[in-house]
Amino acid sequence: MKTRKVGSWYEITIPKEWSTYTIDDLLRNVWKAPKKMIHQFRMENKVKINGLSVNWNQLLIPGQTLQLELFSSQDNEVVPAFYDIPVLYEDDHLVIFNKPAGMDTHPNEPHQSNTLLNAAAFHLQANGELLQPRHIHRLDRDTTGAVLFAKTAFAGSLLDRLLEERKIKRTYLAITDGIFSKNKGTINQPIGRDRHHAVRRRISPTGQTAITHYEVLRRQQKEQQTLVRCQLDTGRTHQIRVHLSSIGHPLAGDVLYNGSHSFPRQALHAVKMELVHPFTNEKIVCHAPFIDQPMIFKNIDPYSI
Structure with missing residues (x-):
């Protein structure tokens, strides 16, 4: 898809496959934007075609330029602070x-x-x-x-x-205490707050649904640790930490969940992220070095x- 940023506007050359859509269809049914945001776009004239305001219920014409004002300057509510983050x-x-x-x-x-x-x-x-x-x-x-x-x-x-x-796929690497007997598995246990601790979470019948898939990558017999790959169907607070601890394999270094003192922190790293770009439909795959x-x-x- 041919797109570009021009000042505060995002321009998209309308592709053939959008010829059966109106602007309203595109925002409401294709992008599934929130109703409040769609209303704001309409009221503030933030959508144009070839620089002109148009009827939102007319069919889009391939080759024309759809323009959305997405990049207007905003007052930042967060204090900017420099850190050298990759x-x-x-x-x-x-x-x-x-x-x-x-x-x-x-x-x-x-x-x-x-x-x-x-x-x-x-x-x-x-x-x-x-x-x-x-x-x-x-x-x-x-x-x-x-x-x-x-x-x-x-x-x-x-x-x-x-x-x-669940269309943003996140893959984690974890080092756990103990040697896994199974090569792979799924932990499907709800997670809730621990009433006795302000920070901890725990397996709880009344908690939120939480599903973790794991696969053993390497058993480290000498250290009595296991390198595990995890993928989540849900994103609960401390999910991997709680789930792996619940099956007797807390993360090494995770003293909050009874892990060993092997490392200065819990051995958990979000190593990979995959998603399809919401505008261009390009697949993005990112790996995070250690x-x-x-x-x-x-x-x-x-x-x-």
């Missing part, structure tokens, strides 16, 4: 960072400025993009790896939907996962 992928609509350990994904209190969201805000500002980044998902403070941010509210709404529909010093994940190629 960028795994970036375009006009989204950016994927490789989060280090010891950093929250977003502020948990007013004026907090040492999070990945603050770093994302600085990154956009330094590039001359006066936009407000939005995290699409989170990683725990001491979990490393790929985290996805939207640059605009519209991209954020489309990426939120993809995440909800950034711990000293290294936790040794003798494994993150690009092979």
